[in-house]
Amino acid sequence: EVQLVESGGGLVQPGGSLRLSCEASGxxxxxxxxxxxxxxxxxxxxxxxxINQGGSEENYVDSVKGRFTISRVNAKNSLYLQMNxxxxxxxxxxxxxRAGANWGSRWYYDLWGRGxxxxxxx
Amino acid sequence: DIQLTQSPxxxxxxxxxRVTITCRASQGISSYLAWYQQKPGIAPKLLIYAASTLQSGxxxxxxxxxxxxxFTLTISSLQPxxxxxxxxxxxxxxxxxxGPGTKVDIx
Numbered sequence: 001e002v003q004l005v006e007s008g009g010g011l012v013q014p015g016g017s018l019r020l021s022c023e024a025s026g027x028x029x030x031x032x033x034x035x036x037x038x039x040x041x042x043x044x045x046x047x048x049x050x051i052n053q054g055g056s057e058e059n060y061v062d063s064v065k066g067r068f069t070i071s072r073v074n075a076k077n078s079l080y081l082q083m084n085x086x087x088x089x090x091x092x093x094x095x096x097x098r099a100g101a102n103w104g105s106r107w108y109y110d111l112w113g114r115g116x117x118x119x120x121x122x
Numbered sequence: 123d124i125q126l127t128q129s130p131x132x133x134x135x136x137x138x139x140r141v142t143i144t145c146r147a148s149q150g151i152s153s154y155l156a157w158y159q160q161k162p163g164i165a166p167k168l169l170i171y172a173a174s175t176l177q178s179g180x181x182x183x184x185x186x187x188x189x190x191x192x193f194t195l196t197i198s199s200l201q202p203x204x205x206x207x208x209x210x211x212x213x214x215x216x217x218x219x220x221g222p223g224t225k226v227d228i229x
Contacts, residue, residue: 035218037166045158045166045209047218061217062123095165103172106213108156110177112165 002026002111004096009116016086016120022079022096022113030054030074033099033107036081038092039115046092049081050099064090086120093117124148124212126221134229141197143224145210150190154214157186157195160223161206169208170195200226 008020022034035050049060049070058070069082079096093115099107125148135141145155153173158166168177170186173193183198197204205228210221 044223045160045211045220047211047220050218059216101168101171101175101177103153103175106154106172108168108171108213109158109166109211110168110171112167114165 004098004111004113006094006096006113006116009094009118011119011121012086013122014087014120017082017084018086018118020081020083020094020096020116020118022081024077024079024098027098027100027111029072029077034072034079035097035099035109036070036079037095037097037109037112038090038118039095040089040092043092048094051079083118086118088120091118091120123217124151124215124219126210126212126219128208128210128221128224131222131224133224133226135200135226136229137200137202139200139229141200141204141226143195143208143226145188145193145195145221147191147193147212147214151212151214153189154212155186155188155193156211156213157184158209158211159204159206160209166209197226 006022036048051070067085071080095115096113097109098111101108101110127146155173157170160166174186207223207225
């Protein structure tokens with residue numbers, strides 16, 4: 001079955017760290033850009049970061065630059081998001097997404113995980 | 123960063139209605155736009171990409187159009203399962219911003 005499964009969410013204190021994981025199955029993980037998108041409780045979607053197939057290109061939204069790091073291990077079909085110096089405003093459900101629908105030079109997020117909740121609170 | 127606005131932010135409609143949602147970009151984004159549907163507690167689902175390409179498995183009642191700065195998502199005949207929140211996303215340049223969403227509710 002083609003799917004993405006996130007893990008690693010939980011409650012963390014402000015200033016703390018957390019590492020999210022996303023395990024892919026049912027497709028050739030190494031062939032796709034991958035990304036993280038988050039959604040604060042009751043709010044809209046926010047694109048967080050993405051990474052290219054080989055892991056050599058990373059892009060981030062400004063609000064997480066210098067604090068979050070996206071990475072992947074293709075041999076393990078896994079995507080990661082290392083989150084440091086967490087703030088209350090980072091509280092959200094974090095979705096892992098595959099960029100698999102292609103048109104021109106852009107890849108659109110066609111497969112999403114169920115998400116993992118990160119709560120930053122003292 | 124490119125800002126996206128959506129109108130309306132809330133829409134009340136009946137089964138069978140034709141519904142149109144507009145997404146406007148703060149600068150030209152060619153056709154690098156996607157539409158997603160999200161239901162409460164569930165991950166978003168890709169409906170349309172490249173402004174007008176229907177994602178595999180999505181009903182043909184959904185269609186998208188536009189280029190540059192103005193885009194529309196149309197549902198030709200609203201079905202009970204279509205009541206949800208709809209988001210546009212631009213992939214012209216980083217960061218890949220989303221619009222604020224349009225909630226489609228039952229009249």
